[in-house]
Amino acid sequence: xxxxxxxxxxxxxxxxxxxxxxxxxxxxxxxxxxxxxxxxxxxxxxxxxxxxxxxxxxxxxxxxxxxxxxxxxxxxxxxxxxxxxxxxxxxxxxxxxxxxxxxxxxxxxxxxxxxxxxxxxxxxxxxxxxxxxxxxxxxxxxxxxxxxxxxxxxxxxxxxxxxxxxxxxxxxxxxxxxxxxxxxxxxxxxxxxxxxxxxxxxxxxxxxxxxxxxxxxxxxxxxxxxxxxxxxxxxxxxxxxxxxxxxxxxxxxxxxxxxxx
Amino acid sequence: xxxxxxxxxxxxxxxxxxxxxxxxxxxxxxxxxxxxxxxxxxxxxxxxxxxxxxxxxxxxxxxxxxxxxxxxxxxxxxxxxxxxxxxxxxxxxxxxxxxxxxxxxxxxxxxxxxxxxxxxxxxxxxxxxxxxxxxxxxxxxxxxxxxxxxxxxxxxxxxxxxxxxxxxxxxxxxxxxxxxxxxxxxxxxxxxxxxxxxxxxxxxxxxxxxxxxxxxxxxxxxxxxxxxxxxxxxxxxxxxxx
Numbered sequence: 033x034x035x036x037x038x039x040x041x042x043x044x045x046x047x048x049x050x051x052x053x054x055x056x057x058x059x060x061x062x063x064x065x066x067x068x069x070x071x072x073x074x075x076x077x078x079x080x081x082x083x084x085x086x087x088x089x090x091x092x093x094x095x096x097x098x099x100x101x102x103x104x105x106x107x108x109x110x111x112x113x114x115x116x117x118x119x120x121x122x123x124x125x126x127x128x129x130x131x132x133x134x135x136x137x138x139x140x141x142x143x144x145x146x147x148x149x150x151x152x153x154x155x156x157x158x159x160x161x162x163x164x165x166x167x168x169x170x171x172x173x174x175x176x177x178x179x180x181x182x183x184x185x186x187x188x189x190x191x192x193x194x195x196x197x198x199x200x201x202x203x204x205x206x207x208x209x210x211x212x213x214x215x216x217x218x219x220x221x222x223x224x225x226x227x228x229x230x231x232x233x234x235x236x237x238x239x240x241x242x243x244x245x246x247x248x249x250x251x252x253x254x255x256x257x258x259x260x261x262x263x264x265x266x267x268x269x270x271x272x273x274x275x276x277x278x279x280x281x282x283x284x285x286x287x288x289x290x291x292x293x
Numbered sequence: 294x295x296x297x298x299x300x301x302x303x304x305x306x307x308x309x310x311x312x313x314x315x316x317x318x319x320x321x322x323x324x325x326x327x328x329x330x331x332x333x334x335x336x337x338x339x340x341x342x343x344x345x346x347x348x349x350x351x352x353x354x355x356x357x358x359x360x361x362x363x364x365x366x367x368x369x370x371x372x373x374x375x376x377x378x379x380x381x382x383x384x385x386x387x388x389x390x391x392x393x394x395x396x397x398x399x400x401x402x403x404x405x406x407x408x409x410x411x412x413x414x415x416x417x418x419x420x421x422x423x424x425x426x427x428x429x430x431x432x433x434x435x436x437x438x439x440x441x442x443x444x445x446x447x448x449x450x451x452x453x454x455x456x457x458x459x460x461x462x463x464x465x466x467x468x469x470x471x472x473x474x475x476x477x478x479x480x481x482x483x484x485x486x487x488x489x490x491x492x493x494x495x496x497x498x499x500x501x502x503x504x505x506x507x508x509x510x511x512x513x514x515x516x517x518x519x520x521x522x523x524x525x526x527x528x529x530x531x532x533x534x535x
Contacts, residue, residue, distance in 0.1 A: 060373075060376065060377075181389070182392070185386055187376075188372060188373070188376050188378065188386075189367065189371065189372045189386070191338070191343050191371060192365055192386065194343060195341050195342075195360075195361075195363060195365040196360060196361050196386070196389045197391065198389070243379075243420035243422075244377055244378075244379070245376075245377045245378055248377050
C-alpha cells in the first residue's frame, strides 16, 4: 500500500497531467469562460448526490456534478440561441443561478466532506478516489488520442471540417464531455472555484512556450503535474488550501514566463 | 455538373438568397460577383450544407454532396491564425479520410507538392500566424489542391493579397480549368473578372444573370446587380464592348 502522502501526490499529479492536456483544447476552443460556468454549475449536482446517497461516494458525486455541468452547458447554449442575451451575460447568469443553488444545497449537507468541493482539499483524497482518477483519466486520455485529429480540425476550422465529412456536432459533444469529466474529476482536489485556473494556466504557459499543438499539449500536461505536485506539497506543509496553492504556483510561473518571453 | 434548384436561404426570417436556379457545367471557371450582402458566400455555404436552406436543393452530378467531394477555401477571417499549427499541419487536413485513419507517406508527399505549387515550401514548418496575408491565403489554396477534388469553391481568395499571390492564384485557376476541374470563386474586384474568369454569376439575393463573362457583363446587368452605385461599372462595360 502507498503511504497517504504518496497517494495524494499520485492523485494530484495525474489530475495535473489531465487538466493540462484538456485545458489546451478548452483554451484553443475559446471556451474558458464556459468551462468556468460549467465548473461552478457542478456544485448543486455534487450536493444533491451527497444528499441522495447520504455519504461521500466519489462516483455518485462525479455523476451528480457531471449531470449538472451538462445542464448548465445546455442552458448557456439555449439562452444564446433563443434569446437576445449574449454569451457573456448568459454565462454569468448560469454561474449565478447554479452556484447559488449549490451554496444553498451545501448548507443542507451536514456531514463533513462537501466543503472540500468548494476550495479543494488534496489531502482528503482516498484510495478509491485516486483509483477512480486513474481509471477515468486513462479512459479520457485514450479517447483524446483516438479522436485527436477530429478535435483539432473542428476547433481550428469548423466549416472546412464539415466539408471533409467530420460530424462536427458529435466531435463538439465528445469534447464538451471530456472537458466536463476532467473538470468534475479535479473538483475534490482543487475545488469548484479554482478548477478553471487549473485547466487554463498550464495551457496558457504552454502557448507562450511553443507554436506546436502536440508540444503544447505535452508541455501543458507536464506543467499541470508539476504545479499540482508543488501545490500539494505546499498545501500539506503549511496547511494551505490545495486549490489555491496549485493555482498560485501556476500563476506565478505564468507571470515569469510572460516576462521572459 | 452542379445544379441549384430554387435555392433560398434566410437568416432570422430575412432572405439572403432568393429562388436561385443555376446550372454550372463541369470545367467551368465561374466568378460570383455582387454587392456586399448579396449572398455570394452564402451561396457557396448553402451548396456545402454549411447553412440550412429554406427551400430548394443543390445536387452534384445528380446526387447530394458527398464528403470531400468539394475542395473549399473559406474566407481567411474564418480561422484563428494564432492557432499553434504549422503550414504543413493545415494542408494535411485535406488528406483526412475518416475516423482512425492515419496520415500516410503518400499524404505527406501530396501535401508537400501542393505547398510547392503555391511557392511556400520554405514556410512548411512555420506557425501560420508568422505568414503574411497573401501567404496565409496560399496555405488555404494549397490545402484545397491537396484534396484532389473535381470541384473547387473559393470564398474571396483574392481579397487583400499581394501582387505575387494574386498572380499565383490566377495561374492556378487557369491550370485547374485546363485539368477540366469546376471552379467557383466569390470575387470582389469587377475589373479583373474578364481577365481571370470564363463565366460569371451576377448575384444580388436573386440571380441577375449567369453565363459567359462577355455575355453577362453588360451595363444593364451590372446596374441591376449593383443598383448603379459604382462608377467603375461604366468603365467595365465600355472595356467589354471594345
